[in-house]
Every structure is written in structure tokens, then in C-alpha cells.
Amino acid sequence: MMWLTPWTGFILAACTVPLLLLLYFLKLRRSTQVVSSTLLWLSSTEDLRANAPFQRLRRNILLLLQLLALLMLILAVMQPRIEGAGGGGGRTILLIDRSASMQVRDVDGDTRFEAALEAASAEIDRLHAGGLFGGGNEETMIISFSETAEIVQPFTGSRQQLQDALAGISLSHGRSRIEDALNLARVYSTNPNPELVDRPIAEAASLVLFSDGRIQDLEGLVLRGESLVFQRVGSGDVDNISVAHVAAERPYDRPAFVEVFAGLANWNPSVVVADVQLSIDGIARRVEEVELPAATRDPVAGGLVPGRRNLTFTPFQQDRDAVIEVALLREDALAVDDAASMVVPPPRQLRVGLVTPNRRLVRRIMAGLSLQRLDVMTPEAYEAVTDAGQVGDWDVLVFDAVAPRTMPSIPSVFLGRTPPTDQVRAYGEAEGQVILGGSGDHPVLRYVDVDPIYVDRARQVQGSENAEVVLQGSSGPLMLTFVHEGREHVFTTFDPIADSNWPYQRGLGVFLFNTVEYLGHHGDALTRTQLSPGAALVAHLPADATDLVLTTPSGEVFDLSQQDPARVSWGPVELSGLHELRYTRSGTGEEFNWYESVRLPQVESDAAAAQEVVLGMQRIESTDAGAVRYRPLWPWAIGMCLVILLIEWWIYNRKIGSW
């Protein structure tokens, strides 16, 4: 037990206790009143029997009670408290923030995450201390959260289990989102067994949040009866600059060159000068010194607006694929956002297979495209290839007024013939259609004027829920895209050559170019948006890809060989950085690498620890994590004092006969 203000209590006791005793020694000043007889008064009153001081003190229950009440009051003033007392037999849920900003190293040389784990460990020790104030039926649960929440340890009273579970929590590079964690906490606070009638349906739990307070989804959340203690880790003053984004592009006129763009952000209130390094495949190519403007405070929202600087590196020759990394060469509190990388595939021309009953127009258009190779074949020749079990090395197949017997595993264009798939179902024909509308922003119709098209005859089809109508005619869909076994295909329900006036317009050529480019390059890194932590990593590999091995930025290795190479998925990704998927093509025995770059969410770079968290209308002030928690006893002393005073009042009234 500790006393916060013992001397105040001693001084108070020294002043008040003798004063109270003195008051009892003193006679009450009474005025004398002559009466005819005290005969009746004597028998009526029991008040103040003898005035001899020691006789009065002896057996004076009122004085004893008043002394006791005064003692309780003095105890309350001295503010006693118990260190490490348990939570009183309740349920406690520890919420551990493992988001990217918890990697900031600003707690005595440790990261915030390490400090949070240490504080949580101390809290577990405190809650399950055992002994007189240990709280025998204390139960604790641990939930870690980042992009998603995870129950690390369900409710248990075992301190060892809790400590083991705590040690198993790992960092994430995702954002800090607490809603899932609160929902999980509520679900587990609910009594699922209606037979336990002695327990309430929902037991409000005590939540202890170990975080830097940089939580993204606080708005709209409210506490529903739970009590929340926010143990802050980290400081509010953080030196941090970050690479906000990286982009790369191959100039149209020089496909062997790569141009890299980087966005830099300064989260400090002062201007920062830093060196930025561009690395290609891990080898530093350029270093540039940049001056980043100071961060400012948004006058309306109140948030921090980082000072931004965009940087464009001089194009460099890179005629093969490469991993590009932009890094800031300046040490700051949060290292994980100091570098960003991306994958640039090699410049690639497409290999296209055209299956046609020798129609010249389509062949001539396709021959006019800039392709690496165009293989023109009859339907019979194509079927012979597939019958032989070969897949072919084409990037795109074009079926001109023919349909294969089986659905190809290569992205394909079907002109006027229904593909053999359950994604589209033909049920008739419609004649004389005009265009009602099209998905103008779809890549296959870019720069294509569809309004003049008149379709004389088209198949009436119904697409599955995975099919997207790109062009809508007056009697039904005229063009659809659908995904079959992870590959995207384009299907025109009419024969553009025989059944429409499209051949007389230049739009047909543009359409074929767009479609081949779209299907051929779809999924390339340059066109792909970068993933964020929490999302799933998806790769479309060649059908003969085997021995799939994924390596994360932290060096962990996962074997994904069991998955279909047409659609390899893994997730959710936890860390930002480069994920490498290595595979072997069974046909050639060659090894290939597939890279996916995961971007750190920019909000995590704003890493200054918050003083409070606001849930609904409730502001929860932070307490420093790691500080020893005490249970104050002064409310008990005040309560005891009041009870004693009530008893004293009751006895006094009984003595003077008011009741």
C-alpha cells in the first residue's frame, strides 16, 4: 500500500483529533433556567448525564464513532492506494495495436510495439497477481488488430497462457483499424449459453488499449457499456519522412527505357533535406538531394498535412524486368516507410494466334498490328494443336467466326461464335439491332465510335454474373467480357465482318488492337495498382507453372505449389515491400520470378502518438504505458466515513429520542 499525501493526513490528524476530544471535554454552554420543579424533567431526559470529562469519555459511543469517521476522512486525505491490485474479478480485454506506425522506435530505444507488448505483459501480471487483491476469477482476453483483428487468446485466467499468446503477436504493416477488434470483444463478452441464468446476457468488459492512438476508423464508433483505458505508447513528437509512392513508365517511343517517379512526404514541422536513392535490382543507380517542405496543420480538419515533393528520375535503359526501389537515406523514427519498391516487367510484344476460316479482313487487320508473332491457323489446325495436348505459347487467341471445341486457357477473343463455356448461354438470334449504349471507359472500346454500328444479325445470349456487358444492342448484349478459369475473354455476339457495317468503319481495327493489347498485357506490373497490407495477393501464372514458392519481405517462405497456377492467391499480406513468387515452367524447365510490391499505407507515416482517442462523444485520455497502475482506496475511506456518520446520527437520534 502506498500513500500519496501522508503528511497532509498527519497534519490534519494532529489538528482535528485533539480538537474533537477538546470539544468533548468542554461543557456545553447552557443558560440557566429556574423552574418550579425538576422532578418531571429528571425522569424525562437522558441527555448529558454527568459532566465529569472522563466519565463522559468512558462508554461514549458517539465520540468513538466520530473519532472513527474522522480517521476515515484523514485516511482518504492521505490517498492510500494498492499497487498491482486486480480488476475485482471482472473480464478484461487487452487490445494490442500492431499497425505499421507501431514500428516507430521512440520508447527508450524500443519500438512502440515492443513497448506495448511489455506494458501488456505487466498488465497481465497485475491482473493475475494472485494474493489478497489478486482477483481470483479474473479473466483476460487478448486481441491484436491492424487492418483486421485477431483473437490471440480467448478469455482465460491462466497468466502463462496469456504471456505465451502475447509473445506470439507479430507486427503488421497495415493500417490501424479497431472496429473489428471492438466487435470481437463484444461478441466474446456475450454469454452464449442461456442456461447460465445467473450471468447477464452481455458482460461489459474492461478494455485496455495499447496503442499509439493513430487509429483510422474511430469515427462512428462508440463504446456500449465497456470501459476503455488507453495506454499510450510512443511520443507525440516524431521525426519522420516517407516515400509516399513510386511509379514507373516505359516511354512509348523508347520501350527499352524506364522512367521512375517518386512522391516524398515530410511529416516534420520543419523543412528537411534528405538524399533519395534509386536502386535497380538492389544496385544503387542514382542519389539526389531533395528539400522537403515542412508539414502543416489543416486549419479545418486539424490533421497533419505533410510537406510533399514529387521527384522524377532521368529515364534509364532497362530492356528487361527489374525491381525498382526508391529509398530515403536519412535515419528517422519510422524506417519502414523510408523505401518503396515496384516491379517493372520487360518490354514485351505479343504473340497472337488467329483461328480463322481464311477471312482476309481480320487477318489483314491483325497483320497490321505491332506484334512479336502472328500465327494464322484454320480451326482444324488449332484443334489439332489442342488435341495433341499442347497449350501453345500465344498471349492472345482470336477466334474469327469460329468456336473451339474446348475453352482455351489463354485469353481469347470470340468474334460471332459462342464460346464453349457456361459463362454465356445463347438462346436465339435477333436481327436488325442498333447500339443502345456501351461501356465507354472499358479499355477495349477506347477511341472506338460505336454509334454508327448497325448489326444485322446477332446471337441472343445471357451472361453469368461474372460476365460484363460492354456493348448493349437494342435486342440484347452485343459484346461481353467474362472470366473463365482465371482468364479474361471478350465475346462479340455478332460477326463483325458478315453481320454488321463495322468493317466499313475504322473502329473495327481500333477495337481489335485494344482487345489484343488489353488481354495480352492485363496483369502486367506496370498497369497494376499496388497492393496494401490486408489485401490478398493474386497472381496469374502460366498453366504449366510448378513449384510455386512465395518469399515475403521478412524472408518467410511459403510453398504455394498446391494452388492452381492460373490463379494463385495468398493473403492477407501483412508486410509492405517486395513479395517474390518463384516458379518453374514444366515445359522448358526454366525458373521464373513473379514480384508483387505491397505499399505501406501513407496514413501510417503520420506517426505522432495521440494524447487521446475519441469514441463517439467519449474522449479517453491516455495514460502512459508501463506506468504502474494503482487502485485508489480513498473512495472506500470516504464511503466508510459516510456510513459511520450515518450510524452516529442514528444513535444520537435514538439517544435524544427524536425517533
Add this chain to the structure above:
Amino acid sequence: MSRFGTSTEPTPTRIDQLLGGGLMSKLERLDIVSRKIFSGKIHGERRSRRRGTSVDFADYRPYSPGDDLRFVDWNIYARLDALFLKLFLEEEDLSLGIAIDTSASMDWGNPNKLTYCRRLAMALGYIGLVNHNRVSLHGFDGRGVDSLRTLRGKRRTREMGSWLLDLEAADGDAGGGFAEAMKTLALSRRGRGVLILLSDFMEPSGIEEGLRFLGGRGDEVICLQVLAPEEVDPAANGLSGDLRLRDVEGHGDVEITVTPALLRAYRQRLDEHCGRLRNNCARRGMRHLAVHTSTDLETVLVESMRQRGLVR
């Protein structure tokens, strides 16, 4: 506001201040009622145990030699040829004693209890004098009994008034108790008659023994318990706060804090005290009447005492 228990009216110094002319004329129509028949000393206006010469026929008895022939009923002698004497009731005077408690506790209250007793005694004595009773006045306290004996006739009114005006209360504790004074009073009484006792009966040592002395003499005793308003309802008459109550007769101090509960308890004790006195009186064939000094004297005599059959 006057001090608690201190009289605001002046002490009477003249006889007419004790008994006004208007009240005197009303009192002349009243008489003291005696339930018992006592033997008197001389011929009077009240029926006696003896046979005498009044006009009220009582009985016959045979003639015996020496009897006064004037009382022989000659009509009977003519019819029966035997001599019988007619007997008549005798009317004699009544012995009326009025005893006033002059202890210190009586000289208290507003109106003062002793002053009130003086007036009451004056009125009762005047009734006795008017009706040709032998009136004796006694003042008693711890010091002893002071008496004024055998007054008869209206012309003795002034003498009675003077004695009452000279009556003084004892100062503090006078030593002897109520029982001692009653014993002295009982022994000093001559003949039997009506004794009216005026007192507050606030006696720490009890009143039973004193009443026993009085009851043993055969007098018809009427106990008039005189109480001041401050004794009946202390709070309404200004008793409040933390007080040390000092007994005027020096029977010790009591420290009190006036609370509703205490007042309720006091009222209960007072009722018990009055009830105890009433029971004692009833047990000994005495009559009891509580009189508050705030009550008008005429009301007491003409209404209260008449209703209770003490006067007619």
C-alpha cells in the same frame, strides 16, 4: 417577552385585588358541597347528624319522662292513647379548611401559582363565610403550618383577606417535606369537615404518605392541583435551546436540550404524575381537580368546580 416562569402581573396588596366585587356577588349564591354529613359545633345552616330543631321532620320516638312536652304529637295521643315525641333534623355549621401550599415551587409561573391560590382560597373561604361555615385557613410548607382558625360570617372576610395577603412563600428548600406538613396539618385540625388542599403536588419524595395522613382523619378532602402554563406546555411558553434547569426548591439541576422528543417525554411524565395523583385521591375517597393558573377564576369556580360537584 417575559422570562420563563416569571409572573408579569403585580402581587396583590389589597383585599379587593384578591376578590373583586363582581365575583363576590356571584359567589354568594354558591355553597361548598359535602358528600359526608358532619357534626357541627353550633346551630347552622347545614344538616347535622344530630336531631334538633329544624323544621324538617326526621322521626318519632316514644315519650320518656323528662322529655320536652312541646314536642309531644298530640294527634297521635288522641288516636292511639300513647305519647310519642316528634323528632326534627338538626342544622349545624360546617368546618371548611383551606390549606395552601406555600413552598417555593408555588411562587412560580405566569400567572403566579401562589397568587392564584390566594385568590382561589379567598373565593372558597368567602363562600364558606357566606354560608356560615367555620372557615379555617392553613399555609403549609417545609417550615410548618401557619393557620388562621375559625372564621364565621361575612364580616370576617377582611380578616381572611389580610391573612392571605400576608401569606409568604418559602425561600428555597425549607427543609421538611410534604408528608411532614400534612401530618402537622392533620393533627392541628379540630373537628371534621371539608378540607380543600391547594398545591402543585410536585414533591420529589412523593405525596402518598401526606395524603394518607389527611385521609385518616375523616375529612372530606378536595385536592386542587394548581399548575402554571409553563408546566403544562413549556415549549409554547418559551422554553427552548440547551438549558440547565434549576429547581427553585434546590432539588438539583438538570441539563437538557429541548427537542420535540424531550417535550413529548415531559408531557408524558406530567400526565403520569397527574394520573397518579388522581388515582391516589380516588383510592382514599378524595376528590381531585387540576386547575391551570391561566384559567379565569370565575370559570374555575362557577363552571369547573360546579360541574365536578365541588360547589353548588
